[in-house]
Amino acid sequence: MVRISLKLVVKMIFTLGIMAGSVYIFLRRRPNLRRPDLRRPKPPQQEPRDECERDDSSISNSTSNAEGNPHNYTLILNNPGKCGVTDDDVFLLVMVTSTPGNRKQRLAIRNTWGNETNVKGTIIRTVFAVGLTQDAKMQGDLEQENGVYKDIIQEDFVESYRNLTLKTVMCLKWASEFCPNAKFILKTDDDTFVNIFNLVHHLEGLNATQARRFVTGHVYTLAKPVRHAKNKQREVQWCLTKRDYPRDSFPPYPGGNAYVISNDVTRLIYEVSLTVRYLFIEDVYLGLCLEKLGIDPVHEGGFVSWKDVQSCKDKKIASHWLKTPGAMVKAWKDLIHSC
Ligand SMILES: *[C@@H]1O[C@H](CO)[C@@H](O)[C@H](O)[C@H]1NC(C)=O
Numbered sequence: 001m002v003r004i005s006l007k008l009v010v011k012m013i014f015t016l017g018i019m020a021g022s023v024y025i026f027l028r029r030r031p032n033l034r035r036p037d038l039r040r041p042k043p044p045q046q047e048p049r050d051e052c053e054r055d056d057s058s059i060s061n062s063t064s065n066a067e068g069n070p071h072n073y074t075l076i077l078n079n080p081g082k083c084g085v086t087d088d089d090v091f092l093l094v095m096v097t098s099t100p101g102n103r104k105q106r107l108a109i110r111n112t113w114g115n116e117t118n119v120k121g122t123i124i125r126t127v128f129a130v131g132l133t134q135d136a137k138m139q140g141d142l143e144q145e146n147g148v149y150k151d152i153i154q155e156d157f158v159e160s161y162r163n164l165t166l167k168t169v170m171c172l173k174w175a176s177e178f179c180p181n182a183k184f185i186l187k188t189d190d191d192t193f194v195n196i197f198n199l200v201h202h203l204e205g206l207n208a209t210q211a212r213r214f215v216t217g218h219v220y221t222l223a224k225p226v227r228h229a230k231n232k233q234r235e236v237q238w239c240l241t242k243r244d245y246p247r248d249s250f251p252p253y254p255g256g257n258a259y260v261i262s263n264d265v266t267r268l269i270y271e272v273s274l275t276v277r278y279l280f281i282e283d284v285y286l287g288l289c290l291e292k293l294g295i296d297p298v299h300e301g302g303f304v305s306w307k308d309v310q311s312c313k314d315k316k317i318a319s320h321w322l323k324t325p326g327a328m329v330k331a332w333k334d335l336i337h338s339c
């Protein structure tokens with residue numbers, strides 16, 4: 001009984017196997033019966049779009065200048081007394097690059113980590129740096145906001161991504177002109193969260209030698225320019241042709257979302273920038289200026305790119321991942337509870 005059914009099963013499997021094989025061979029010889037769309041020839045592979053080459057001449061020539069980078073812009077909004085009203089020297093000048101429309105981000109920063117009274121016994125000054133808007137209402141709102149808080153500086157270059165380096169140079173120029181008494185400056189963005197307590201503590205721990213000709217942040221070394229943007233938004237933004245930037249790698253530079261400069265070199269960096277050809281990637285541009293001055297930026301692990309800095313228990317200093325003003329307020333609450 002058992003033997004017979006085993007034989008039967010073997011026979012059936014064999015028969016079924018042959019049948020399946022025949023059907024398979026039959027279908028293969030008539031490809032249109034078998035998943036027709038997979039057999040269709042693929043459309044020819046599209047050449048990756050090279051935005052870099054395409055848009056180069058029209059965009060990057062607007063401000064590039066082989067002779068250097070003259071900075072002949074005029075301050076429309078200024079608060080010249082910002083650093084000069086106290087007898088004591090300013091320890092830290094916080095310069096937040098912003099855009100005219102980002103009022104909510106500025107309010108969040110004023111109410112949280114950027115408030116000048118956060119660190120008892122340490123004089124901190126905070127300003128927001130913006131470019132020019134063509135929108136008259138937005139400009140009116142900005143002037144009104146500055147009337148209340150007296151902390152906005154604005155130069156008359158057009159606000160745009162490709163002009164970010166102009167904003168950095170504006171900050172260097174302003175700090176050397178209107179805040180020479182500050183010991184350090186922090187250049188940061190309005191979507192960056194700073195653990196101001198850890199930052200001040202870190203800077204106070206430097207000795208006199210370390211605090212001279214000092215630039216720190218998350219330092220990138222041996223980074224290479226993106227030459228071909230393959231349709232990725234970020235690559236398109238950062239893409240550089242050989243004409244924009246002929247060298248194969250960048251000098252060391254501190255990541256742009258937050259870096260600190262000892263104020264003894266701010267004027268030097270500003271002055272050397274006038275002789276360094278414009279590059280719209282502002283942190284790399286700073287690296288080029290530092291290289292020309294022979295200043296090596298010092299890497300500091302507390303400047304993180306994509307991690308939270310919401311606790312005083314770790315040594316984190318700044319982070320670049322708080323996309324909304326609400327997130328900034330929440331991070332601040334978490335931070336002060338842990339301090
Ligand atoms: C941009 O500058 C390059 C070299 O400086 C020049 O060859 C090119 O013609 C310029 N393009 C435009 C659109 O002005």
Ligand SMILES: *[C@@H]1O[C@H](CO)[C@@H](O)[C@H](O)[C@H]1NC(C)=O
Nearest residue numbers: 065067069070071072073274
């Ligand atoms: C910018 O200012 C410098 C010095 O003040 C001057 O020599 C130069 O001609 C100006 N350049 C432009 C384009 O206005």
Ligand SMILES: *[C@@H]1O[C@H](CO)[C@@H](O)[C@H](O)[C@H]1NC(C)=O
Nearest residue numbers: 110111112115116117118149
């Ligand atoms: C900074 O904080 C103080 C004390 O909490 C507060 O009175 C002040 O309004 C804040 N400043 C700004 C610009 O929000």
Ligand SMILES: *[C@@H]1O[C@H](CO)[C@@H](O)[C@H](O)[C@H]1NC(C)=O
Nearest residue numbers: 062156157158159160162163
């Ligand atoms: C940068 O600002 C200058 C001066 O206002 C302006 O002429 C230029 O068009 C701006 N560049 C871009 C890409 O917006």
Ligand SMILES: *[C@@H]1O[C@H](CO)[C@@H](O)[C@H](O)[C@H]1NC(C)=O
Nearest residue numbers: 205206207208209210211212
């Ligand atoms: C400052 O600190 C550095 C690094 O810790 C040390 O090498 C140097 O000797 C110190 N200089 C002074 C003047 O204390």
